[in-house]
Amino acid sequence: MQTPAPFDYERAGSVDEALALLERHGPEARLVAGGHSLLPMMKLRLARPDVLIDINDLADLSYIRLDGSQIAIGAMTRHAELLDSSLLAEHYAVFRDAERVIADPIVRNRGTIGGSFCQGDPAEDLAAVGAALRADLVVRSAAGTRTVPAREFHTGPYETAVGDAEILTEVRVPVRPGSGSAYEKVERRAGDWAIAAAGAFVTLEGDTVGDVGIGLTAVGAPHFCAPDAEEALRGRAATDESLAAAARIAADGCNPSADQRGPADYKRHLAQELTFRALRRSVARARGEGS
Amino acid sequence: MQVTMTVNGDEVTRDVEPRLLLVHFVRDHLGLTGTHWGCDTSNCGACVLWMDGEPVKSCTVLAAMAHGRTLRTVEDLDRGGELDPVQQGFMQCHGLQCGFCTPGMLMTARHLLDDVPDPSELQIREAISGQICRCTGYENIVHAVRWAAEHPGGSAGADADAMSESSPATAGEADSDQEVPA
Numbered sequence: 001m002q003t004p005a006p007f008d009y010e011r012a013g014s015v016d017e018a019l020a021l022l023e024r025h026g027p028e029a030r031l032v033a034g035g036h037s038l039l040p041m042m043k044l045r046l047a048r049p050d051v052l053i054d055i056n057d058l059a060d061l062s063y064i065r066l067d068g069s070q071i072a073i074g075a076m077t078r079h080a081e082l083l084d085s086s087l088l089a090e091h092y093a094v095f096r097d098a099e100r101v102i103a104d105p106i107v108r109n110r111g112t113i114g115g116s117f118c119q120g121d122p123a124e125d126l127a128a129v130g131a132a133l134r135a136d137l138v139v140r141s142a143a144g145t146r147t148v149p150a151r152e153f154h155t156g157p158y159e160t161a162v163g164d165a166e167i168l169t170e171v172r173v174p175v176r177p178g179s180g181s182a183y184e185k186v187e188r189r190a191g192d193w194a195i196a197a198a199g200a201f202v203t204l205e206g207d208t209v210g211d212v213g214i215g216l217t218a219v220g221a222p223h224f225c226a227p228d229a230e231e232a233l234r235g236r237a238a239t240d241e242s243l244a245a246a247a248r249i250a251a252d253g254c255n256p257s258a259d260q261r262g263p264a265d266y267k268r269h270l271a272q273e274l275t276f277r278a279l280r281r282s283v284a285r286a287r288g289e290g291s
Numbered sequence: 292m293q294v295t296m297t298v299n300g301d302e303v304t305r306d307v308e309p310r311l312l313l314v315h316f317v318r319d320h321l322g323l324t325g326t327h328w329g330c331d332t333s334n335c336g337a338c339v340l341w342m343d344g345e346p347v348k349s350c351t352v353l354a355a356m357a358h359g360r361t362l363r364t365v366e367d368l369d370r371g372g373e374l375d376p377v378q379q380g381f382m383q384c385h386g387l388q389c390g391f392c393t394p395g396m397l398m399t400a401r402h403l404l405d406d407v408p409d410p411s412e413l414q415i416r417e418a419i420s421g422q423i424c425r426c427t428g429y430e431n432i433v434h435a436v437r438w439a440a441e442h443p444g445g446s447a448g449a450d451a452d453a454m455s456e457s458s459p460a461t462a463g464e465a466d467s468d469q470e471v472p473a
Contacts, residue, residue: 001315001331002331002332003310003311003312004310005310006308006309006310007309007310008309009292009309009353009355011355011358032356035351035352035353035356036333036348036351039351039352039353040332040333040351043331043332052309052353054353054355054356056356080345103333103421104336104420104421104422105346105399105417105418105420105421106336106339106346106347106348106399106421106422107333107348107351107421109345109346109347110347110348110351110352190420191334191420191421
């Protein structure tokens with residue numbers, strides 16, 4: 001039987017209460033949202049918090065809305081809600097692409113976007129989406145609110161910029177009219193973590209790439225992104241040739257490690273191919289073609 | 292700590308350790324052993340029950356997290372002794388062999404049909420994609436859910452023709468004693 005080591009349980013009714021509980025219990029306290037990443041790690045003793053602070057009652061952190069020129073997503077929004085959101089689908093198909101292959105429908109009823117970012121798994125799909133879209137993450141503490149770019153949020157495997165007495169409250173994504181976006185993932189079986197995956201968005205100026213974002217997960221891409229590949233693609237013709245060249249640069253920037261999901265060279269190959277496919281699909285969607 | 296929740300319509304209160312998983316609470320503290328305890332890693336889906344109307348994997352939810360919430364387990368599927376159409380579908384279509392995955396499959400299927408009364412085969416396969424049948428009877432499980440979709444009132448609500456409809460189950464059942472070579 002897998003059971004976590006003993007801990008004390010607290011339940012927060014508001015963000016302020018969660019912050020006060022974090023303050024009171026110190027660095028060995030952890031917030032738990034859906035729990036589908038944290039509880040398995042606690043069963044394996046890879047995580048062993050003294051206190052769990054349950055934030056599932058924070059319904060006011062569950063929303064997806066247009067906020068000026070940004071889409072604001074509350075940290076407690078479940079994967080199932082991200083998948084179903086017509087607002088997200090309208091602006092960023094990459095979310096629907098990714099959510100369809102994150103775990104399974106039952107797990108998606110519990111897991112949250114905030115939990116996914118804060119768990120900081122090196123194979124997290126939404127980390128690649130957030131990096132590709134250059135999202136901003138809103139972090140609150142008793143002292144106030146600060147914003148952390150998605151590309152600076154993860155400071156290492158399972159490590160984030162969120163401090164001991166802080167809580168991630170919102171993910172903000174800039175609206176980019178006319179953009180196309182996509183996510184491509186290869187996994188061993190339905191619902192598994194990625195062997196490799198890539199997300200992208202592209203805006204076009206005629207047949208030229210205006211802006212582009214590329215995110216990669218599970219392949220050791222620093223900060224889940226590929227800035228050199230983006231730089232190489234900006235201002236270039238949106239042809240298969242230039243997309244493939246950018247994908248090669250993206251793969252060169254990865255540092256995959258061999259594990260039970262595959263050898264490093266295979267993962268690097270996937271990084272290149274999936275980046276290419278995500279870019280190509282993004283371009284097609286920006287042109288209003290394809291699904 | 293003390294937890295109180297509504298389980299299959301009844302309010303229950305128990306003293307539990309914070310680390311107690313919901314699947315063990317339901318099975319060992321409430322004696323509702325219809326919910327099965329499988330992989331312990333949120334992969335197999337044998338432990339699926341509903342929490343506030345949504346299917347969840349109860350091996351990855353703490354009993355403490357269910358405090359104040361409403362649960363529904365497989366024991367609540369029948370209505371006054373009349374099996375739910377999904378239960379009837381599993382009988383009609385040989386939707387189980389060893390039966391270990393069945394409670395989770397039933398709870399997921401009921402939720403799917405409440406949401407999508409006439410699901411495609413693809414929608415059914417997607418809905419149960421987080422659940423594992425190690426007898427690998429997926430084909431018949433899909434047939435069983437389709438049977439339930441086609442018989443929303445169950446066999447009592449369907450006429451006698453229901454039994455001779457094109458459902459692969461009925462065909463399989465008729466052949467089952469005959470040892471027809473494949």
